[in-house]
Amino acid sequence: MTTTVTRPATLTHVGRSQPRRDAREKLRGQAQFVGDILVPRMLHGKVLRSPIAHGRIASIDTTAAERVAGVVCVLTGADLRDIDPYYGHAIKDRPILAIDKVRFHGEQVAAVAAETPAAAAAAVDAIVVDYDELPVVATVQDAVADGAPLVTDRPTTPGLFHGLGELPPRDDNVCYRYALDRGELEAVLARADIVVEGEYTFPSVYQYAMETHTVIAQVEGDEITLWATCQHPFLVRAEIADLFGVPVANVRIQVPYLGGGFGSKSYTKMEPLTVALARKAGRPVRIQNRVAESMVTTRRHNMTCRMRTAATADGRLLAREVECLFDTGAYADNGPRVVATAGDAAPGPYRWAAYRIDASCVYTNLAPAGSYRAFGATHLQWIGESQVDEVARRAGLDPLEVRRANLLTPGEEVRAGGKPLDADLVGDVEKVAAAVGWGEERRPHVGRGVSVGLLAAGAHPVSSAVCRLEADGRVVVLVGTTEMGQGPRTVFAQIAAEEIGVDPERVTVRGADTRFTPYDRSTGASRSTTIAGLAVQRAAADIRAQLDRVADASGIDRGDHLALMRKHFGFAGGELIGRGEVAPVGTGSYAEGPVFWEVCVGAAEVEVDPETGFVHVRRTATAADVGRAINPQLVERQDEGATLQGLGNALFEEMVYEDGLLLNDTLLDYRVPSFEDLPEQMTCVIVENQDGPGPYGAKGCGEGALAAVPAAVVNALADAGVPMSELPLTPERVWRRIQDLKEEGKWQQ
Amino acid sequence: MEIALSVNGREVARDVAAQELLLDFLRDSLGLTGAKRSCDVQVCGACTVLVDGLPVSSCCFLAAHAEGAEVTTIEGLAERPEFARLEEAFTRHAALQCGFCTPGMLLTVSSLLASGELSSEEQIKQSLAGNLCRCTGYRGILEAVADLAGVG
Numbered sequence: 001m002t003t004t005v006t007r008p009a010t011l012t013h014v015g016r017s018q019p020r021r022d023a024r025e026k027l028r029g030q031a032q033f034v035g036d037i038l039v040p041r042m043l044h045g046k047v048l049r050s051p052i053a054h055g056r057i058a059s060i061d062t063t064a065a066e067r068v069a070g071v072v073c074v075l076t077g078a079d080l081r082d083i084d085p086y087y088g089h090a091i092k093d094r095p096i097l098a099i100d101k102v103r104f105h106g107e108q109v110a111a112v113a114a115e116t117p118a119a120a121a122a123a124v125d126a127i128v129v130d131y132d133e134l135p136v137v138a139t140v141q142d143a144v145a146d147g148a149p150l151v152t153d154r155p156t157t158p159g160l161f162h163g164l165g166e167l168p169p170r171d172d173n174v175c176y177r178y179a180l181d182r183g184e185l186e187a188v189l190a191r192a193d194i195v196v197e198g199e200y201t202f203p204s205v206y207q208y209a210m211e212t213h214t215v216i217a218q219v220e221g222d223e224i225t226l227w228a229t230c231q232h233p234f235l236v237r238a239e240i241a242d243l244f245g246v247p248v249a250n251v252r253i254q255v256p257y258l259g260g261g262f263g264s265k266s267y268t269k270m271e272p273l274t275v276a277l278a279r280k281a282g283r284p285v286r287i288q289n290r291v292a293e294s295m296v297t298t299r300r301h302n303m304t305c306r307m308r309t310a311a312t313a314d315g316r317l318l319a320r321e322v323e324c325l326f327d328t329g330a331y332a333d334n335g336p337r338v339v340a341t342a343g344d345a346a347p348g349p350y351r352w353a354a355y356r357i358d359a360s361c362v363y364t365n366l367a368p369a370g371s372y373r374a375f376g377a378t379h380l381q382w383i384g385e386s387q388v389d390e391v392a393r394r395a396g397l398d399p400l401e402v403r404r405a406n407l408l409t410p411g412e413e414v415r416a417g418g419k420p421l422d423a424d425l426v427g428d429v430e431k432v433a434a435a436v437g438w439g440e441e442r443r444p445h446v447g448r449g450v451s452v453g454l455l456a457a458g459a460h461p462v463s464s465a466v467c468r469l470e471a472d473g474r475v476v477v478l479v480g481t482t483e484m485g486q487g488p489r490t491v492f493a494q495i496a497a498e499e500i501g502v503d504p505e506r507v508t509v510r511g512a513d514t515r516f517t518p519y520d521r522s523t524g525a526s527r528s529t530t531i532a533g534l535a536v537q538r539a540a541a542d543i544r545a546q547l548d549r550v551a552d553a554s555g556i557d558r559g560d561h562l563a564l565m566r567k568h569f570g571f572a573g574g575e576l577i578g579r580g581e582v583a584p585v586g587t588g589s590y591a592e593g594p595v596f597w598e599v600c601v602g603a604a605e606v607e608v609d610p611e612t613g614f615v616h617v618r619r620t621a622t623a624a625d626v627g628r629a630i631n632p633q634l635v636e637r638q639d640e641g642a643t644l645q646g647l648g649n650a651l652f653e654e655m656v657y658e659d660g661l662l663l664n665d666t667l668l669d670y671r672v673p674s675f676e677d678l679p680e681q682m683t684c685v686i687v688e689n690q691d692g693p694g695p696y697g698a699k700g701c702g703e704g705a706l707a708a709v710p711a712a713v714v715n716a717l718a719d720a721g722v723p724m725s726e727l728p729l730t731p732e733r734v735w736r737r738i739q740d741l742k743e744e745g746k747w748q749q
Numbered sequence: 750m751e752i753a754l755s756v757n758g759r760e761v762a763r764d765v766a767a768q769e770l771l772l773d774f775l776r777d778s779l780g781l782t783g784a785k786r787s788c789d790v791q792v793c794g795a796c797t798v799l800v801d802g803l804p805v806s807s808c809c810f811l812a813a814h815a816e817g818a819e820v821t822t823i824e825g826l827a828e829r830p831e832f833a834r835l836e837e838a839f840t841r842h843a844a845l846q847c848g849f850c851t852p853g854m855l856l857t858v859s860s861l862l863a864s865g866e867l868s869s870e871e872q873i874k875q876s877l878a879g880n881l882c883r884c885t886g887y888r889g890i891l892e893a894v895a896d897l898a899g900v901g
Contacts, residue, residue: 014787023840026848027855029783029823036782210787210795210849210883259785259849260883291788485847485884633843640886641846667788667881678887 009096013497013504014696017633021490022257022483031632032256034214034229035288043278045073045287046120048127049296050102050112053138053365053660054151055131060110064126065129066143070119074127075111080276086154089161089267091175093152094331094368096243101129104367105329105661106296108273113281136660140304140325140362143173150233151330151363160238163460164336176336176361178343182416183354188319192310196390196678199726200383202308202326203654205300207275207372209484211259211295215274218284222246224275226253231265231482232522233512239268240275255512258484262645263371264298265484266335266524292665296367299655301326301338303379307346309387315395315580317388317406319354321510322346324380326369328361333370335361341376344456345413345707348384349425349597350406365660371524373642377600377707378649381453382727383713384583388451389718399715400433403452410691413596414454422691422699423599425452428623432603432712435621435683445610446618449715450603451708457700458595459525459619460584464518465535467496467578469543471569475502477509477539480520481532486702487634488528491537494630495695499540500547501559526598526700529630530692531582537695538580546576596692596699599625602646602708606716610747613735615717617647621683622705627692638702639684646709648673652728721748752816756781757825765812771805772796774812775822783823783852794880797853798822804857804879823852826859834897835859844893846884854880858894867898 025031062074077085077099085096098109110127114120137143137151156175157166164176189195209229216227224246230236233253241248258265270287278285289297305324311317324342328335340360346357372378392402407425408414414421433450444450465479477496483490489509497504512520520532550568551558558564558727566572586592601623622639629635652671656663664670684705692699714724722737739748753762756779763778775781777796785795791806798807799821826832835855838844845851846861857880867873873894874887882890895901 017843019840020843020845022848023843023845024836025837026845026851027839028827029781029852031848032782033785033849035786036776208883209847210793210881211785211847212787245812257788257848260847262883288786485845487846637843637846637885637889640888641884642886644886645883666790667789667792672881672883673887674878674881675887675891678874678891682886682888 011498011696013494014630015628017631018490018504020487020492021493033211033259034216034227034256035211036171037216037219037227037256037641039216039284042283042284042286043113043115044117044120045274045285046112046124047108047273047293048124050098050105050107050109052102052133053105053136053673054134055102056134057098057102058130058132058423061128062110065112065123068119068123068126070115071123071307072113072283074123075277075280079280081244083243087243087268087272088332089159089235089239090159090334090336091332092159093154096276104296104365106367107330111273111277113277113285115729119335119523137173137364138657138660140327140364140547143362143364144325148173151365160242161235165341173363174360175332175363176339178340178359180355180357180429182352185319185321185354185356188354190308192318193313194311194391194394195308196387197308198725200305202303202379203726204302205370205372205649205653206295206655206670207262207264207300209260209262209264212286212289212291213270213297215270216284216286217274217278218281219275222250224251226271228253228255228271229258229265230255230271231258231261231484231524232267233482234480234519235522236268236271237514239561240271243272243693244275252515255482258482261484262373263375263524266371266522269297291667293599295655295662295665298333299367300372300375301328301335301369301379303327305380305383307383307387307393311391311395313395315391315397315402315405317350317352317391320347321355322357324359326361327364327366327698329364329366329368331368332361333368335364335369338371338375341456342379345377345453346384347410349414349421349452349454351408366657372520373645374703374706376599377455378710381451381600381707382711382714385451385453386714386718386723389715399450400429400438407452418592419594419597421595423625424689425599425601428601428625428687429601432601432621432623435685436603436605436619445720446605446607447716447718447720448603448605449712449714449719453600453707453711455598455600455703455707456530456594457526457594457598457703459527460521461582461595462521463532463535463582464520465532465539465580467516467539467543469500469561469576471565471573473502473506475500475507477507477536478517479509479532479536480512480517481528482512482523484523485637487631488532490634491529491630492533495533495537496540497535500543511744526703527595529698530596530694530700533695533698535580535582540577542578542580543576553710598700598704599623600704600707602705602712604709604712604716606713607722608717608720608722608734610738613731615651615729615734617679617713619681620679620709621685622708623685623687624701625687625707627689627694627699628688628697629686630698632686635686635701636684640682642702642705643682643709644673644677646706647677650710650713650727650729652730654728750813752813752814754817755819757821767813769812770808771810771812771815772807774886775807781822781824785849785852790879794857795850796852797856797880799860802860802863804860815863823856826856832836838893838896842889844856844885844889850880850882854882854890862897866898867894873898873900
C-alpha cells in the first residue's frame with residue numbers, strides 16, 4: 001500500500017487524546033447493543049446443545065416440544081435439506097445444526113422459536129434425542145495417534161475466505177499445516193555450543209467478551225436482515241448469502257455497539273442458525289447466548305509444542321526448530337489462520353542461520369477454536385522467549401544483551417518474500433526493561449523478564465470509506481469498522497477532522513450497516529486505524545480537494561465550508577461526497593504481507609511465594625510501537641487492557657476438559673482478571689517512529705501486549721528461580737515445580 | 750403476583766411471575782436496558798442496580814424481592830446532579846471501552862462514593878472486584894474513581 005495523501009506539516013486533531021465520542025451514550029446506559037434491540041413480532045430462540053462430545057444421532061423427537069404453549073417452530077437438521085448447510089470461512093466443514101452426528105459437547109442439535117424465552121426453554125427441554133456414543137478424540141495427541149478415529153470425514157472444501165493456498169486431500173485429523181524451512185538446520189545445529197529444548201503446553205482460553213453472542217434475524221422472501229454481534233459484517237454477509245442462496249446485496253447486517261469482541265465475534269458464529277430458525281418461523285427471531293454457550297461457540301486454541309533453540313557459546317542465536325499441534329476442535333473456524341500466524345511468530349524476530357517450523361491445525365472433539373487477540377503470537381512467544389533467556393543464562397549474559405546482539409533491525413527480512421521489519425525492536429525492549437527497573441537490586445523470589453516478538457497484522461488490506469459533508473458543515477463518516485470498545489469512531493473522527501479542517505465534534509462516525517456503509521473486510525488484526533483509517537483519510541482528503549477546487553475558482557476562503565458549499569450547489573443544500581479506498585498492491589497474496597508487523601514487546605517484574613506457589617505481578621511494561629498515536633490515551637488504554645488479558649492467560653485462565661466435556665463453563669469456575677489483579681505499576685511506552693503504512697505513519701496496536709506479557713511473566717518467574725513449561729502459572733503448578741526443583745537440588749532460597 | 754416499587758423515583762406497579770428476575774423485569778417490562786446480562790452468576794457486575802441505595806446483581810435478585818424498594822438503574826443515576834462528576838471523570842480518564850460493564854460499574858462506584866468508604870487505591874480495587882471489565886485493564890477506571898474519591 002502507498003498513501004497518496006500528503007501529511008500535513010502540523011497536526012491539529014491527530015496526536016491528541018481527545019475524549020471518546022461514545023462516552024456520553026455509554027456512561028448513561030443509552031448505548032444500544034444487539035440484546036437491547038426489539039424488532040416487531042420478534043420471537044425468542046433457544047438452542048438444544050449436545051450433552052456428549054461425540055456420537056451418532058439415532059433419533060430426534062420434537063413432538064412434545066412442538067406442543068409447548070407459545071412455541072412457533074422447532075428446527076432440526078432435517079429442515080436444512082433444501083440448502084447446502086455447511087459453512088466456514090476457511091474450511092466449509094460446519095453444518096448449521098448437527099447432521100447425523102454430534103462432534104463436540106455443546107454442538108447445536110436443534111433450536112426452538114417461541115413467543116417467550118420461558119416457552120423456548122421449556123420446549124428445548126422437551127426435545128428427546130437418542131445418541132449412540134462414539135470414541136472421543138479428546139486431545140491433539142489422541143487426534144494424531146495411529147488409527148485415531150476421524151473427527152470429520154467430509155472432504156476439505158475451502159471456504160469463501162480461505163486465502164491460504166492449496167488444501168491437500170486429508171485422510172487424518174490434521175486440517176491444515178503451515179511449514180517454514182530456512183537454511184541447513186541439521187548442519188547448523190551440529191556446530192551449536194548451546195541447545196535449549198523442551199516440551200510446552202498452552203491451555204484453551206475463553207475470550208469472555210462480556211456481551212455474549214447475540215443475533216436477531218428476519219427473513220422476508222429473499223431478503224435477509226440481521227442485527228448481529230459480529231466484528232466482520234461483510235464477511236458474514238457473504239457467508240449468509242452463500243448458505244441461503246440469495247444475492248449478497250440482499251443480506252443486510254447491522255452492527256450496533258459491540259460489548260467487546262477480542263476475536264470471539266470474528267467471522268460467522270450464531271448467524272446461520274438464527275437465519276435458519278427465522279426462515280422456518282416466518283418471523284424475526286433472536287438468539288442470545290448464555291456464557292456457557294458462548295464458551296462453546298469459540299475459544300482460543302490449546303496447543304502443545306516442542307521447540308529447540310541453538311546458539312554459540314557467546315550467545316549468538318543460530319537455529320530454531322518448532323513443532324506444534326493446535327487443537328482447533330471439531331470444526332476449523334479460524335484455525336488455519338491462527339496456525340499460519342503462529343508459524344510466522346515461531347522463529348521470533350532474530351537473525352537465524354536456519355529454522356524449521358511445522359505447525360499443524362488438528363481436529364478434536366472439543367468446541368471449535370478460533371480467533372482471540374494476538375493469536376499465534378500469544379501461543380508461541382512465551383516459549384521462544386523463555387528459550388532465548390535460557391541461552392542467555394547458559395552463556396552467562398544479560399537477557400537484554402542477547403537480544404541487542406540478535407534482534408532484527410529495521411529493514412531486515414522477517415519472512416522470505418514478506419514485508420521487511422518496520423520497527424526498532426532493540427529500542428523498544430530497552431524502554432520496557434527500564435520501566436520495570438532492569439538491573440536494579442531485588443529481593444529474593446523477585447524476578448524480571450522481557451520478551452520480544454512480532455505478529456503478522458493487518459489481515460487483507462481491503463477497506464473503503466465515504467465521507468459526506470452536509471450543508472450545515474457537519475461531516476458523516478460511513479465506514480464498516482465495528483466499534484467494540486477499541487475506539488475507531490473517535491479515531492476516525494479525528495482523522496476526518498484533520499483532513500477536512502473541521503472540529504472533530506462536527507464529525508459523526510456511525511456503526512456498520514452493510515446496506516449503506518461501504519465495504520470493509522473486517523475489524524480485527526489491529527487493522528482498523530491503519531487500513532480503514534487510511535480509507536477514511538482518503539475519503540476526507542477527497543472532500544478537502546473538492547472544497548479547494550471551489551475555493552481556487554471562486555476566491556472564497558478555504559476554511560468557509562458553508563460558503564464554498566453554497567457556491568458549489570447554488571443554494572443551502574446538497575452535500576459533497578468523498579470516497580476513499582484501500583486495496584492491496586502487488587499480487588495481494590498473503591506471502592507478500594503482512595501489511596505491518598505488530599510489535600509484541602513487554603517486560604514484567606514478579607514475586608513468587610515459595611510456600612504457596614502464588615505469583616504476584618508487581619510491574620509490567622509494554623511498548624505500543626504504533627508509528628503514530630492518533631489518540632495517545634486510547635493507545636495506552638488498549639495496551640492496559642491487553643496487559644490484563646495477558647496476565648489472565650499467563651496466570652489462571654484455563655478451560656478444563658475431561659474426556660471432551662468442558663467442566664468449568666461458568667464465571668464462577670472460569671476466572672478472569674478483576675481489579676485485584678491490577679499490578680502496582682503498569683507502564684505503556686508509546687513509540688512513534690512514523691514507520692507505519694497507515695494515516696500519518698500509524699500502524700496498529702492493542703494485540704502485541706497480549707502476546708508480550710505472558711512471555712515476560714514466564715521469563716520473570718524463571719529469573720525468580722522457577723522455569724515453567726506449562727501455562728497457566730497457577731499456584732498449584734508453580735508450587736509443584738518448586739518441589740521438583742528442591743528435589744533436584746536446583747532451588748535457591 | 751403484583752408488586753409495587755419505586756424505579757428511578759417513579760412509582761411502578763406491575764404483575765410479575767414469582768421466579769422473574771429483577772434484571773428481566775427492568776429490561777423487558779420497563780424497557781430499562783442499561784443493566785446488562787452477562788455471567789448470570791453474580792460474578793461480573795454488568796447487571797448491577799441499586800436497591801435502596803446498595804448495589805445488587807439484578808441477575809440473581811427476584812423482582813418480587815424489590816417490593817416496596819427504591820430501585821435505581823443507570824438511567825436514573827444519569828438524571829441526578831451528582832452524575833455530572835462521574836461522567837466527567839470517566840470521560841477524562843477514558844475509563845470505558847465497549848461500555849457493556851460501564852453502567853454497573855458506575856452504580857457500584859456511586860454507592861461507594863456515597864458511603865465515603867473509598868480511602869485508598871487498595872480499597873478501591875477491593876471494593877470494585879465484583880465488577881469485571883474485560884476491555885480497559887482497570888487502570889483508567891481506577892484513576893477516575895481515585896479522582897472522584899480524592900484518593901491518591
